[in-house]
Amino acid sequence: MNIQNVNNTTPNAIQQRHLIQSPDANFFTDFKAAYARYQSAPPTGSSSDAATQNATTTMADVMGLTYTEMAAVRGTSANDQTAYAAILNRAYSQGGMENPVAFLQSLSPQEQGVVQRAHCLAEPFDASTMSKEGAYNLLLPEGYQVDFNHDGIQEVGAGKTITFPPLDAPEQVKQAWLTATQNMDEGDMMTYQLQMHIMLYGINVNDQTSKALAPTDQIDSYREGVDKFLAWLEYAKASTPSDQYARDKAFFSDMKRLLA
Template identity: 30%
Template sequence: MTISSQSSRDVTANIATLSDKSVALMHQRKMSDDAVETFQSILQKVQQTNDPKAALRSLSADELDIVRQAHSLAEPINISVLSDEGAANLLTAPGHTRDLNNDGLTTIGEGNMLTFPPDNAPASFKAAWEEASDGLSIMDIPTHMIFAVGLANIGREPSDPNWVNPYASPDYDYGAAVSEIIESVEYQYNHSMISFEQYQKNMSFYNKLTDAMA
């Protein structure tokens, strides 16, 4: 999947001022205030660039390393192997990266991360998910919806032409999906496939999510 030049522009637009979320993430990554300011200057310098790879090539080695630190990458940035999305997200403030090609993954540099709720999900569902998951640790949030992209592509790599994103359609019915999951959880519990504790945890979350979506 590819992204348009407009999408590349979108991801590097209006980023001259870092959000509190971005600054907090960079501080968590042990970046100094000076390094954070340098990263902001880099974003200001490239925000009108239409080609994120060309923008990365315009940076000095020290600036590229600041970008690496900002996104907590273990290895130096190798521009030649980056996808358009991977390059564009390096020039985006941490916490605001996006799934530009709508494959269900957010590519930052060479790395892919599952994106949930998906970028193209309705704002109402994103708000409902945030409400239902508020205060929960990652271990307490059921993974049925989060890992749907991975489960749909077992044995495939993101570059595979048969890669699918279950959430790709803007008309995807999240309400129906949640209802189907609740039915599945009920079935699993009634057939002794999950414990009562797991059943309660799953049902509590999905009932809360259903209420938040109403």
């Protein structure tokens, strides 16, 4: 898509931790190729020439920037990172993604512990109780998820997460979001993520699967949603704290401009 009125924005560290995308058609092939390069790289401190050293593939090249950022935040050990990458490579090389529940069940308790820690799950998991989506997302590195039923909620193991922008959002929406939240602290950004999610999907009641209120792959859905937020903000101005009103007015006005 040709993006107009939006500068391509490089995510900052906070934004990077929240970036989620669907694996594209080349994801698994690219991962396996990067993992093979990583495995064949010369040991650290070897006498290889400088050109070879500069070409060495790192774990970040294999797993992606979002995973790497979250591993640093969580303090994931180097051993766990290496072990998790090996599990993913096996899943991608041996057809494990065709039946991710069965693949997770085939792992040893130690390997399941690696997956648990990679996704920062509070408890050991029972793959037999998961949906295909929940199991599939445990076998994707942080930063990649699928939403098979398009309800705007990604199952990760037994847990559920929401994402904004949605996985199928137009590129202009993704760039507008990055630009509008570039200098925002994490708490405020997460608040606006939730508000924008509700704009698209409404409020989930009694854990029922919901459908988007408007097509999430069309930019007009976001334009109309932002306009409604701005109209509601003016309607509720008298009962809204002035600092919150100013903050929300600035954010949604910025989004409106960036989505124009």
